[in-house]
Amino acid sequence: MVFFSFNEIKSKETLIGLVLGQILSLLSTSISFTTSELARKGINAPTSQSFLGYLLLAIVYGSIMLYRRPVVKAKWYHYFLLALVNVEANFLVAKAFQYTSMTSVMLLDCWAIPCVLVLTWVFLKTRYSLMKICGVVVCIVGVVMVVFSDVHAGDRAGGSNPVKGDLLVIAAATLFAVINTSEEFFVKNADRVELMSFLGLFGAIISAIQISIFERDALNAVNWSIEAVLPYLGIAICGFLFYSILTVLLKTNGTAMFTLSLLTSDMWAVLIRIFAYHEKVDWLYYLAFATTAIGLIIYSMKENDQEKQRSGEVVDEERKLLDEEDGDSLRDRLIDAST
Template sequence: MVMGFNFKEIKTKKTLIGLGLGQIISLLGTCASFTSSELARKGINAPTTQLLLTYMLLAIVYGGIMLYQRPTIKAKWHHYFLLALVDVEASFLMVKAFQYTSITSVMLLDCWSIPCVLVLTWAFLHTKYRLMKISGVVICIVGVVMVVFSDVHAGSQAGGSNLVKGDLLVIAGATLYAVSNTTEEFLVKNANTVELMTFLGFFGAVICAIQIGILERGELKAIHWSADVVIPFVRVAVTMFLYYALLPVLLKTNGAAMFTLSLLTSDMWAVLIRIFAYHEKVDWLYYLAFATTAIGLIIYSMKEKDEEEQRDDVQRKLLHEEDGETLSAS
């Protein structure tokens, strides 16, 4: 099939929803990161505690909806437990990496999640990536690399205490994010969104509570709790709750790869926040990088008509096969 750039494909409702939601989620993630940085500047290093509040909100809100609807549970509980474990540790590793390596390295190595998502969705969800999609991915990555070069050009690159350890943490976190995003795409399309968010929130909160008791108990005791401290914690929790609430919609309409690519623009949103909120000057390469990444996202969004239908059929078949094996075993 001859691949052509057809602007009419951009005007579809699903494409516009995917592009818009992707950027809203990316902006929410950026705002949460800035608030976490604010806490770090105050000497508060409790990333798992911030995650705990988010998961508790998910469990309370979606759990209440689930109790009201009383739906039939479609997936096994241990699938959600493993998903929550991967999701919690991915976030923890990425935050931990900033203690050892430079922000430039984190930005560059975070792109490792893109090929991981492509491989996982191809292997397990049977998503086919043709030339148009691969071109969009490459252009997005080029945009992020330009951001890194702009940091170097502007002289903003900073070193770290243990670069190798920090880089390995980023790679590990990016890999876990890819596993989490792919699993969530499968579950949200074949199970139930409310069910997914309820169990993700419940098991995530349990895992965070255990991890806090092991790693952050001393840090929490040393914090002088005041409004200046509590408000940022609440702000992170609410922002990330909205992040997780919108995530299933994007995964269902456009998939994990589109979500992962959309997060690449978080660095560009950070630049805009620096410009308008902190009145900082940024290198001109940032603007070119943002435009390049946006073009890559648009190109990736132009899906072939038969591709998504074939992928959804395969995912439904996988779920039915698993249900059949469960019935046979019983």
Template sequence: MVGFKGLFTKKTLFGLFLGQVLSLFITSTGFSSSELARRGINAPTSQSLANYVLLAIFYGGILISRRNGMKAKWYYYLLLGLVDLEASYLVVKAYQYTSLTTVMLLDCWSIPCVILLTWFFLKTSYRFKKIMGVVICVAGIVLVIISDVHASDRSQSGSNPVKGDLLVIAGATLYAVCNVSEEFFTKMADQVELLAMLGLFGAIFSGIQISVFEREELKSIHWSSGAVLPYAGFAAAMFLFYSGVPVLLKISGSTMLNLSLLTSDMWSVLIRILVYPEKVDWIYFVAFAAVALGLVVYSLFDKEVDEPRGDDVELGKSKHFDEEADMAGRLS
């Protein structure tokens, strides 16, 4: 039995609070992307570029001022930057085809992906009752897909809801890879190093992708004040989100990060009701109930997640990088 005392430690409360702050940032990015899509601005890579540049400048400056060597190899961050960019591209692209609420809900697909990846790569074990909570959450996702398939007549469902659903699921899968990788690097290397290198390589890949796929699109865009504000809001929210993610990953891990972001669905519904002149399909509320129930079941058995102790993780990671550095020295 787990007592209430362990539930309300400062670390737990801070993790819960930070998770909701990050959830609000994600909702803000979804709202901004939806607004840009409604104004005919379809340049998802360009939206991500500003965030990566901000990360590279801010955290890169801190990293350079430290004048310390890097703890992880640069090519790890190169791959991470590429995967992160494409994950963001797919999700932002989905706003052109489906609704804001659908995108937020289907992002939940990252949860089972994260659990599978942490179990396989980080050796985190999840017991049966924990998995049941995740299964209930996924059931809510299935309801949304069914709703989009059979609701093509819904005025604000998007031009191609099924295509949008598939794009979000693909993006959520890549986000899961990013989250688990970031948890690994946050505990193995350094948060500032992670964000600086992620920003650097993300900006490089964004520039390449923009020059190939979005150059003509950018030329045709008329940047009025109504378009600049959502774009700037997206960049600011993404920068703050990326800045807070490593902190939560270090405290609670990538699974809890994704569970915390489930509440972004609730925030998106509030925005949709208050800002957009449209109604919310009743099936979304059923999906919300399923996701909420799954989250409760998962949280009730939170202590049943068997993760390596912090000291063991740090020791193992340090040994890994030391061995890699020794090997590189011999080769050189």
């Protein structure tokens, strides 16, 4: 839902960002679909669902890092804190599926957009125009409409407590905004393999501790047949691919591009709910999605204008420097001629 000019579409970096963003969107939808299925089967162990993904990251990228033996560029406790927040954010999302529908979870992900804007404004001192702020406000209106649609839909919302589930998703989206902004900083200032290695290592350790304390009884009560194991393996593989591609997209296109790309997963969530679950979607969902789409269009259009304005400012600044250099050279030549 981002408008690009023809020249922007021809850009290799833009095309790569669009493709990677949609792959991440499909992976996110697949993870949400599988997590929702586990919740429907009564498997109440949200942390265990992401453990194998972290373990896979630690094994693959940890092996690459040990082979390279590079110097660690960031403090280990920074990665530990990042992994801790990441584990808890995934926990909140998985927990939310026990209370609300998959459609609500996917739509409420757009709450990360204003969170990213606030974080960049506070920590990166980024200035935003009035039009951009209006686009974000419209997106927030769409989020609020999702919550009201769950209240209006009642038992058709696909969960026992839709409002509680929505609040869990909003909290998780806030944490993911912090995580994605931090990951963008690490991939641009540290190393991508280093980030994935420590994220997987600390994520697996934290998840294992949390599982042993809070989810042991729930896992023991599960009948571990092939039908129960396959969803865990699917989530692990999708999670590994998701984080691997995510770091590439963050490095090339940034957090905003990633956050906007994930919003296309809403369409897949609605289609899955209609055709796979055979459930009726409340009419407010469509209105909420349309409202969010309008907000994204406003945000994206102004984002492009702002980037062009910044590029123009850089060009003007370079011209000023060149003029100053030319003036200095001319003055030096006149002085030499007079002498």
